[in-house]
Amino acid sequence: MSCTVRIPSPLRSYTAGAATVAAEGETVEDVLADLERRFAGIRFRMVDEQSRIRRHIRLYVNTVEVTALSQPVAARDTVHVICALSGG
């Protein structure tokens, strides 16, 4: 199943500048694994080595905040990756 992932500005260096990419997976974990396969290193910028979402990152499936990577993702869902920004 294909969903859409919105990539935050600070992580677009991994996706060749793409703001939106398609990804496959039935859970958030699957989606992150699919992203990692295509954009090596991007997963580690979002989750740590214990697979916890980093504290300056928020993930949403549509408008529901992701609290566990096992959260299901359906076809045509949008996964939003939000990264803290510090510019002013």
Added chain:
Amino acid sequence: MTLTASELSRYHRHLALPELGRAGQERLKNARVVVVGAGGLGSPAALYLAAAGVGTLGLVDCDRVELSNLQRQVLFDTAAVGRLKTEVARERLLALNPEITVIAHTLTLRAENVLEVLRDYDLVLDGTDRLATRYLVNDACVLLGKPLVSAAIHRFEGHAMTYVPGRGPCYRCLFPAAEEGLVASCSEAGVLGVLPGVLGAIQATEAVKIVTGIGEPIVGRLVTYDALELRFVELPVARRADCAVCGEHRTITAPQDTGEVCDSAALSRVRRLTAIALRDLLTSEASGSSGLALIDVREPHEFDTRHLQGARNIPLADLERRLGELEAARMPIFLCRSGRRSLTACAIALRAGIEAPAHLEGGLLAWTAEVDPAFEVAPG
């Protein structure tokens, strides 16, 4: 304080709005609002608040105007280059609206002065470009019970959210902590000049709404803006019961200074090696004549437990002063337990002019997972 004849004329278009009217304009006149950071966000925010008739406007900044500011910081002009931002801003805002009072705070906010500076204001706008200051201002606002309108920008993207203590989440509920080396700033990554115009105007809008009591502020709603697609997205944010400053078991009861973080421009110039890629690099290098320098930035006790063959130990805290030990001809590859300290090490190396630092993504834990299951990584 009631409105004078000239103010009735100046604010006529506000007075024509029944939702705002004379009572709302008087609230604006009696309001005290402080803008932290007279930069890309603070410029439009302060201009609109001055124009709107906020009676007392504070500005916090310690920098001088630079030529590179003028692409987006619309408070300043070319003749102002080299002058203190707060002084120039004060002149500009008073020229726009002499009916108001502008207070210049030419200082850096720190734990020891933040409460004193913010205490006298009703509302705080955060447009700083330092993450540490964002947390400092948030914590001070929670501790003082002041509403805070925050925005941040990076390249073509911006965020805005309003925090009203007791009514919704705070900035630490949104992002509990910024991990060193992993958060983006835009001083080097670049920023579209008009981007802070959009976000600063949103901040000013929120301030006017809160002061006058009209509309619905973006409390508990993170607004993200992508200029390239001209797309706004709104996402809900809940209070965190475990928030360190506004949660049920608070650990932050006074403002505290935190360290600097490195920026994403630096991160984009770092070579990120997977464990497999590092193994292949090491295998392909002739032993003893390697062009690589493995620098393990963990603490000595971690290093002593187990380290990669040929690695040298320079703990992260010592790196800056020991950078001279790195040989210019060899590409440093920084290693640590999880990849976090090594990324910071790369940023330190870049700042010191080392061109192509690399680090092991995921750290030695990834090495154990992907290359050598027998490699024991000491607890951090």
